Amino acid sequence: MPMTVRSRDPRWLLLFRLGVAVLALVPLLMLLGRILTRDLGPDPGQVITESFGLAAFQLLLATLCMTPLKRWTGWSGWIRVRRMLGLFAFFYACLHVLSFLQFILGWTDLWATFTKRPYIILGAFAFLSLVPLALTSTKGMVKRLGKRWKPLHRLIYVAVVFAWLHFVWQARSDIGEMVGYGVMLVCLLALRGVWFGWSTLIPLRKG
Numbered sequence: 001m002p003m004t005v006r007s008r009d010p011r012w013l014l015l016f017r018l019g020v021a022v023l024a025l026v027p028l029l030m031l032l033g034r035i036l037t038r039d040l041g042p043d044p045g046q047v048i049t050e051s052f053g054l055a056a057f058q059l060l061l062a063t064l065c066m067t068p069l070k071r072w073t074g075w076s077g078w079i080r081v082r083r084m085l086g087l088f089a090f091f092y093a094c095l096h097v098l099s100f101l102q103f104i105l106g107w108t109d110l111w112a113t114f115t116k117r118p119y120i121i122l123g124a125f126a127f128l129s130l131v132p133l134a135l136t137s138t139k140g141m142v143k144r145l146g147k148r149w150k151p152l153h154r155l156i157y158v159a160v161v162f163a164w165l166h167f168v169w170q171a172r173s174d175i176g177e178m179v180g181y182g183v184m185l186v187c188l189l190a191l192r193g194v195w196f197g198w199s200t201l202i203p204l205r206k207g
């Protein structure tokens with residue numbers, strides 16, 4: 001069967017979606033494997049928190065890759081998995097924040113906890129920007145919000161930039177990794193700016 005015909009086949013799309021879901025679960029499964037084999041080193045809580053944070057950030061970047069992939073390949077299947085990737089990013093962000101509270105700073109005096117260090121404030125901003133996106137990701141909410149849905153969902157750019165700053169700020173070593181992610185982020189935002197206009201990078205703005 002030629003690729004173009006196969007890629008429009010609903011069974012092929014279902015398989016693709018399943019494959020993407022399995023890939024998105026890999027960080028969780030790998031971490032569970034490490035927990036079961038007691039392979040988390042002297043500070044398991046830190047490793048768990050960092051793994052979930054990294055997975056959330058990588059999935060946010062993956063979400064932003066879907067539009068360029070659609071444009072380059074002409075295949076709309078990429079867009080069909082975009083929402084799922086975004087929700088997985090939010091899922092890992094929730095696990096990241098929960099493990100931070102559980103293993104690193106505790107559940108008492110949350111305000112003092114979240115305002116303790118600048119990188120935590122940046123992380124909290126990133127997380128807060130993701131919440132309305134997750135809450136309005138259903139088909140019903142897309143319909144209800146109508147034209148307001150798109151400007152709201154541009155909050156993903158705020159979330160990913162804050163998440164990157166949060167990532168860089170707390171880094172103690174391996175600056176190369178952060179620079180690599182930063183270059184990728186700038187390229188993804190620049191592509192969007194060039195293709196659709198720079199104003200489309202501004203969240204909550206009409207048009």
Ligand code: HEM
Pocket residue numbers: 049050051053054055056057060093096097100104114120122123124125126127163166167170
């Ligand atoms: C209230 C929100 C958040 C808090 C309190 C928080 C807290 C933390 C803490 C304590 C660390 C570990 C720092 C260390 O190594 O000492 C961390 C790392 C990290 N966080 Fe967050 N975070 C938040 C939100 C987010 C969000 C929304 C994302 C991504 C979408 C994110 C991505 C990351 C990444 C990528 C790392 C580095 C992981 C690594 O070193 O491999 N964080 N965060």
